[in-house]
Amino acid sequence: MDDTPVTPEAAAAHAGKKARIKAARDRMMADKTGEKGLVIVLTGPGKGKSSSAFGMILRCIAHGMPCGVVQFIKGAMATGERELLVTHFGHLCRFHTMGEGFTWETQDLARDRAAAQAGWEMAKSLIRDPANRMVLLDEINIALRYDYLDVAEVAAFLRDEKPPMTHVVLTGRNAKPELLEIADLVTEMAVVKHPFRAGIKAQPGVEF
Template identity: 80%
Template sequence: MDDAERHAAKMAKIKAARDRMMEMKEGEKGLVIIHTGPGKGKSSSAFGMVLRCVAHGMPSAVVQFIKGAWDTGERRLLTTHFADLVQFHAMGEGFTWETQDKARDIAAARAGWEKAKSLIADPSIRMVVLDEINIALRYDYLDVAEVVEVLSNKPPMTHVVLTGRNAKPELIEVADLVTEMAVVKHPFRAGIKAQAGVEY
């Protein structure tokens, strides 16, 4: 048996095993998805999922808890080209060290959460992204028990994506999919500022 034949035989075995595994999978459900960790790409990944929903004609919504003051590429794209499919609610006023007003930050986070609850409760919306909600939870601007309760009682086919560092253990417990982004190397550490098209 030559190398090409050995490779073909090996791939045939792998395919047969994958086919058996896929036969065991059935049904669909709305997922609770968390993107957390210190690495870059948490929000970017969530917006990639929104674009997949757009491609499938699935109504989606975004609530930004921190970056509301930023003019981001995602916001421009979604509100300019896909407003019929994607609601975009920028509720934050910037990072806490920018506002320097705890009461104002808490009020903004709670207003964002009220909007998020109404979007999650609407079964016609198939995906809701709660961008940087983990930051609001980390500072106890929101009650994690209430967030868990809403996620546990969402419409059955609604996906909810939560982003931000330091996801609370209670959220990780109820999530269906958790990805932790790690930092290997980042240009910020080399003195390079955030850039359009990469960070925002």
């Protein structure tokens, strides 16, 4: 930490700089008054997609907003987020785990497709309910990547049938271009470093 005393000149220069930044920020925010339900895509090879999405679900719960979660693919193992939401916030968050585990675990194409379709039907039901302010479709991008679901149908539903104020969050690697096209917000997680590459297994509290 720099312990150099702050001179009056430095303090004045700093205050002037921050005042200019604030004025520019205020001008930028002046016309940002609209609200709408967003289609949010969290994708990319890096860790943190579902973690970020569940953070938004918890924000909704903190605001008393009803929400829903449909987990595609995942399902074979218990997770902290499911335990927390089902045990403590079931009155605000409807949580449905529709997958049967990762594709290399099930090894059954027909079952994987059926599970994905059941998940999508549940997702549509939750999204159509205007009481839900946010619906998380966790790992749906994986189901779309393997063509367990029709991406054109999913994109058309989100574009044409989603209630105006409902947020829908879609997670998973390799999001298809059709989803990116209709999304309002897209974040791609990059890999810089991951402990798995150093032989560290997935751990509770970090990965699940």
